[in-house]
Amino acid sequence: QVQLVESGGGLVQAGGSLRLSCAASGSILSINAMGWYRQAPGKQRELVAAIISDGSTNYADSVKGRFTISRDNAKNTVYLQMNSLKPEDTAVYYCNAAIRAIKGWSAGVGDYWGQGTQVTVSS
Numbered sequence: 001q002v003q004l005v006e007s008g009g010g011l012v013q014a015g016g017s018l019r020l021s022c023a024a025s026g027s028i029l030s031i032n033a034m035g036w037y038r039q040a041p042g043k044q045r046e047l048v049a050a051i052i053s054d055g056s057t058n059y060a061d062s063v064k065g066r067f068t069i070s071r072d073n074a075k076n077t078v079y080l081q082m083n084s085l086k087p088e089d090t091a092v093y094y095c096n097a098a099i100r101a102i103k104g105w106s107a108g109v110g111d112y113w114g115q116g117t118q119v120t121v122s123s
Contacts, residue, residue, distance in 0.1 A: 002026035002112050004095045009117030016121070017083045022095030022114055024076040027102035032109070034071055034078040034098075038091035038119075045094070049080060063089075085121045092116040 008020040024031060035050030049069035050058045057069055068081040078095065095114035100107060 002028060002099050002101045002110065004097060004112050004114035006093070006095050006114040006117040009093060009119045011120045011122065012085055014085060014087055014121055014123050016085050017081070018085065018119060019082070020080040020093055020095075020117060020119075022078045022097075024097055024099060024112070028076060029100045029102065029107055031073070031076060032098040032100070035096050036069065036078070036080045037094045037096055038089075039094070039116075040088075040091040043091075048093070051078065082119070085119075087121045087123045089119060090121050091119060093119050 003025050004022055006020060006022045008018060010018060012018055033050055033052045036048040037045050038048050039045040046060065048060050048063055049067055051069045051071050059067060066084045071078045094116045097112050098109060099112055100109045
């Protein structure tokens with residue numbers, strides 16, 4: 001069983017910063033890509049940032065230069081440092097990871113999601 005547990009959301013004023021963390025646990029063999037998505041009320045879930053095992057990163061245009069994604073492979077943890085936050089960044093942020101894990105008597109790759117953490121930016 002693999003779990004992703006997020007932390008670090010909250011309420012912040014425009015221009016402020018927050019750091020999100022997401023720790024993966026369970027029968028993990030390896031983690032490929034890890035990323036952050038967000039979903040605002042009435043909108044579709046969108047990719048914010050992703051990082052793969054070699055450290056390569058990808059960002060949504062709306063957050064480039066303000067957000068930084070990083071990972072600690074030893075801790076199976078991914079972080080999202082969010083600076084210069086704007087009211088339009090308000091959303092529920094979800095951690096996502098492609099993880100190769102033990103499943104019963106074999107191993108396989110699965111797509112896992114965290115429970116989500118609320119980020120609210122006031123103007």
